[in-house]
Amino acid sequence: MRFHPATLSRLLAVAALVFSPVTLAEQMMSDGQYEIHYNAFNSSFITPEVAQQNNLVRSKYRALVNVSVLEIGEDGSKKATTAIVSGQAANLIGQAQQLEFKKIDEGNALYYIGGFRFTEDEQLKITLSVQPDPNKPAYSIEFDQRFYVD
Structure with missing residues (x-):
């Protein structure tokens, strides 16, 4: 299987995130129909190349929230699906700060990435609204996380 160089670099960057200590902070909720995965991390954890390719701002004073939604099939299979994602960090x-999420579509993977500023040793409450089905209410997700300047 051959990949376009940009796709390959994204896959490598995602793999680096998946297998890094950042994933220890990943959280997930499921209702049997959808799995919603979310995490927050310092934007300096991503490479400059990935930031540039996806129009993301890297800074030691910025963090990113990553949200992905999987639809669970009747047979238990999981497929990336679109959603309406919004949120804030307080x-x-x-x-x-209102989060503006950017959809990153890599074919078989879909991510929603939103950024925000923080100060050294700051505790923030992140509130997300994730709506995979526009005809049903959104899922509300809240979590607290402390951020440190890298």
């Missing part, structure tokens, strides 16, 4: 005193 500090302890309630100052919130």
Whole structure:
């Protein structure tokens, strides 16, 4: 199987993320119809090439939230599916930043990536709304994470 060089570099970058300590922070929810995977990490963890290819901002003061949605088939198979994704990151005193998610479609994999700023040793509450089916209510996801300047 041959890959286009850009696709190959993306696959390698995703593999690096999958097998790095960052994935220890990955979280997931499932209702039997959908699996929603989400995590947040410092944007400096991605390579400059991946950032440029996907129009993402790298900085030691920026983090990224990654969301992917899998539809679970009746036979248990899982397939990447589109969703409407929005969210915000709020500090302890309630100052919130709205997240604008960018859809990254790699054919058999779909990701929604949103970025936000943070300061050294900052605890943030990340709130996500993920709606795979526009005719059904969105899933609400909340998690707290502390960020450190890399």
